[in-house]
Amino acid sequence: MRIVLLGPPGAGKGTQAEALIKKLFIPHISTGDMFRAAIKAATPLGLEAKEYMDMGLLVPDDVTIRIIRDRISQKDCQEGFILDGFPRTKAQAESFQAMLADRNEALSAVLNIVVPLDKLMVRLTGRRCCKKCGSIFHLLYNPPKEPETCDACGGELFQRKDDSEETVSRRLKVYEEETFPLIEFYKAKGLLRDIDGDQPISRVMVALGRSLGQDWS
Numbered sequence: 001m002r003i004v005l006l007g008p009p010g011a012g013k014g015t016q017a018e019a020l021i022k023k024l025f026i027p028h029i030s031t032g033d034m035f036r037a038a039i040k041a042a043t044p045l046g047l048e049a050k051e052y053m054d055m056g057l058l059v060p061d062d063v064t065i066r067i068i069r070d071r072i073s074q075k076d077c078q079e080g081f082i083l084d085g086f087p088r089t090k091a092q093a094e095s096f097q098a099m100l101a102d103r104n105e106a107l108s109a110v111l112n113i114v115v116p117l118d119k120l121m122v123r124l125t126g127r128r129c130c131k132k133c134g135s136i137f138h139l140l141y142n143p144p145k146e147p148e149t150c151d152a153c154g155g156e157l158f159q160r161k162d163d164s165e166e167t168v169s170r171r172l173k174v175y176e177e178e179t180f181p182l183i184e185f186y187k188a189k190g191l192l193r194d195i196d197g198d199q200p201i202s203r204v205m206v207a208l209g210r211s212l213g214q215d216w217s
């Protein structure tokens with residue numbers, strides 16, 4: 001299965017992808033996570049990406065398209081993948097279609113997680129992530145048992161640098177301008193499925209399953 005998770009910053013793409021991989025046994029590919037790993041490793045890619053990410057802007061298309069082309073060519077993607085955060089511009093979506101066509105592959109579905117814009121700021125400023133395993137928490141909506149400690153691995157929790165109010169505002173604006181038009185792009189291809197993301201995390205998961213013809217209730 002080749003799935004794209006679409007949705008604004010804070011929609012729950014990463015949260016749901018973590019759960020989906022346990023059901024579908026295909027890799028979760030997040031361009032944001034790949035860039036953050038590159039920043040941590042201080043690679044040239046990381047240095048370039050950091051400039052954009054810290055400002056809440058998109059990393060240039062050519063860089064982003066290249067890392068996805070490399071990633072989906074790896075062996076663990078033969079049976080499919082869950083893309084989270086890619087594509088997010090028209091140019092990325094078009095390149096991705098061409099990439100899949102070259103490989104004689106097709107997308108199974110684009111799952112658009114819909115959350116009202118006014119809920120996203122609270123979701124993002126209250127987010128905490130694990131330094132060690134990447135698990136995602138929320139101070140109010142999905143709190144860890146111990147503050148500042150990951151339930152899954154005991155790692156230390158941190159707040160993403162781009163989750164400040166000012167940078168979130170910029171990211172939401174960039175989403176509206178660059179990524180929102182992809183809804184129509186995929187609708188026209190008959191691939192888009194809207195999922196109500198404004199309900200408890202476990203219920204969003206059930207809705208995602210249903211849209212893929214699975215019963216996860």
Ligand code: AP5
Binds near residue numbers: 198
């Ligand atoms: P990226 O890391 O992809 O960030 P994003 O798209 O802004 O999305 P988020 O990770 O913020 O949100 P999410 O939907 O994953 O939500 P989550 O599950 O964490 O990208 C970061 C940056 O990298 C970009 O700004 C850009 O610079 C660069 N980049 C990445 N991809 C790129 C690309 N393709 N092209 C160019 N540049 C790129 O949930 C959020 C919070 O809400 C959590 O606290 C969670 O616990 C909580 N939550 C989740 N679900 C629910 C629910 N149902 N109810 C209540 N709370 C919930």
Ligand code: MG
Binds near residue numbers: 014015032084
């Ligand atoms: Mg994410």
Ligand code: ZN
Binds near residue numbers: 131150155
């Ligand atoms: Zn952890």
